[in-house]
Amino acid sequence: MRWYADAPARRTRQVLADLLVLGWVVAWVLVGRWVFGLVMTLAAPAGPLRDAGTSMHDWMDEVAGRVTEVPLVGDRLTGPFTGAAGVGTDLVAAGDRLEASVRTVAWVVSLLSAGTPVLLVLVVWAAARLAWVRRAARLGAEVSDPESVELLALRALVRQHPRRLQQEFADPLSAFRSGDPDVLRRLADLELAEVGLSARVSPGAPRGRGSSG
Numbered sequence: 001m002r003w004y005a006d007a008p009a010r011r012t013r014q015v016l017a018d019l020l021v022l023g024w025v026v027a028w029v030l031v032g033r034w035v036f037g038l039v040m041t042l043a044a045p046a047g048p049l050r051d052a053g054t055s056m057h058d059w060m061d062e063v064a065g066r067v068t069e070v071p072l073v074g075d076r077l078t079g080p081f082t083g084a085a086g087v088g089t090d091l092v093a094a095g096d097r098l099e100a101s102v103r104t105v106a107w108v109v110s111l112l113s114a115g116t117p118v119l120l121v122l123v124v125w126a127a128a129r130l131a132w133v134r135r136a137a138r139l140g141a142e143v144s145d146p147e148s149v150e151l152l153a154l155r156a157l158v159r160q161h162p163r164r165l166q167q168e169f170a171d172p173l174s175a176f177r178s179g180d181p182d183v184l185r186r187l188a189d190l191e192l193a194e195v196g197l198s199a200r201v202s203p204g205a206p207r208g209r210g211s212s213g
Helices: 008-043 046-067 074-138 146-159 162-168 172-178 181-195
Strands: none
Touching (some): 008 074, 046 074, 074 181, 146 172, 146 181, 162 172, 162 181
16 A cells, blocks of 8 residues: 655655644644643642541541540540541542542543544545545556556546647557557556656566567
8 A cells, every 4th residue: 555656746745744744743732731731730629638638537536546545434535536537538538539520621621622633634634645545546556567557548548638648749649559668658657647656667577569569
């Protein structure tokens, strides 16, 4: 499968198009990362909330442990402190939920903001390139035998504008009928030039019908 033209000008345009698409993708990936970081700033309270919950849980647990040492009433006094320690645990869980929610939103927003333009450009680029690949294949992008060159030459006689043919040959039909391999290649090149390709006949390949005359 051929992805680039033989003609230098067209091949250069194709390479530049590929580089532009690559640059476009990289730029929007960077934009997506920036958007992700911007949205994640909304999760800033999650850290202090977890720290406060952890400190409160540890402190209340420690106090509850000390209260149990109070004679007679120690076991009864631990309840409020244990409950306060549970509040600290809830604060830690709330901080985790806040960060997880903001992270989900950040992924969605960054993917939508960066992925949409990237996907649109890739679809257009892929459609154009695949259309060119299919057309190049139909026109015989890998010409390796005189028969294929002759078919392309005949196609050129049918499809090319007469004025363009006459720029190459005074009498295009007679030139084709001569069977001259060089003439056939030049006619084939007229057809293949539309997609930036050229006929390539192997040096050792057998000649066309003109070789027997």
